[in-house]
Amino acid sequence: MTHIRISERDGVAVLTADRPPANAMDLELLEELVGAVERLAADLPPALVLAGRAGFFSAGVDLKAVPAYGPAEQRRMVEGINRMALDVYSLPCPVVCARSPGTPSRAGSCSRSAAITGSRRPKAAMA
Numbered sequence: 001m002t003h004i005r006i007s008e009r010d011g012v013a014v015l016t017a018d019r020p021p022a023n024a025m026d027l028e029l030l031e032e033l034v035g036a037v038e039r040l041a042a043d044l045p046p047a048l049v050l051a052g053r054a055g056f057f058s059a060g061v062d063l064k065a066v067p068a069y070g071p072a073e074q075r076r077m078v079e080g081i082n083r084m085a086l087d088v089y090s091l092p093c094p095v096v097c098a099r100s101p102g103t104p105s106r107a108g109s110c111s112r113s114a115a116i117t118g119s120r121r122p123k124a125a126m127a
Contacts, residue, residue, distance in 0.1 A: 004032040006040065013045035016052065022059035023052045026066065027073060030080035037087040047094045057099035 003019040015036055017023045025033075040048060052058055066077060088095055 002032065003029050004036045006036055008045070009049075011045070012047045012049060013040055014049045014051060015040065017050075017058065018053040020053065022056045024059040024062035024064075025077075025081070026062040027069075027076055027080065029062075030077065030084060033084050034080055034087065037084060037091070041087065041091060044091070044093055047096070048091060049096050049098050050088075051098040057097060 003017055003023075005016045005018065007014045007016070015033075017029065017033065019026075019029050023029070050057075061077070061081075066074070069077060
């Protein structure tokens with residue numbers, strides 16, 4: 001199942017994660033995120049906005065799924081988190097995390113983090 005959508009708005013790439021209910025990361029979501037960031041790095045946008053489904057940026061690691069993982073899956077999870085963060089950090093374009101006001105920020109890989117009200121997303125990334 002695809003939980004990642006890449007769209008373009010006013011020349012800015014918008015990567016949106018949508019894994020109900022709270023965008024908690026399991027191996028599937030993490031692998032999709034890594035693949036999406038790799039595709040963006042290969043065709044670099046002028047800026048990137050990372051967004052989550054309405055009300056959630058990301059709850060972090062899926063604490064229901066991950067404890068059931070065996071050693072190999074746990075290693076893939078840790079390697080995937082590291083890969084995703086390093087790939088986002090290494091993008092030579094501005095990266096802005098759009099999150100709903102009042103939600104915890106798991107936006108450590110972003111150049112900037114912005115709380116967005118309503119269903120609006122930023123028209124342009126912050127430099």
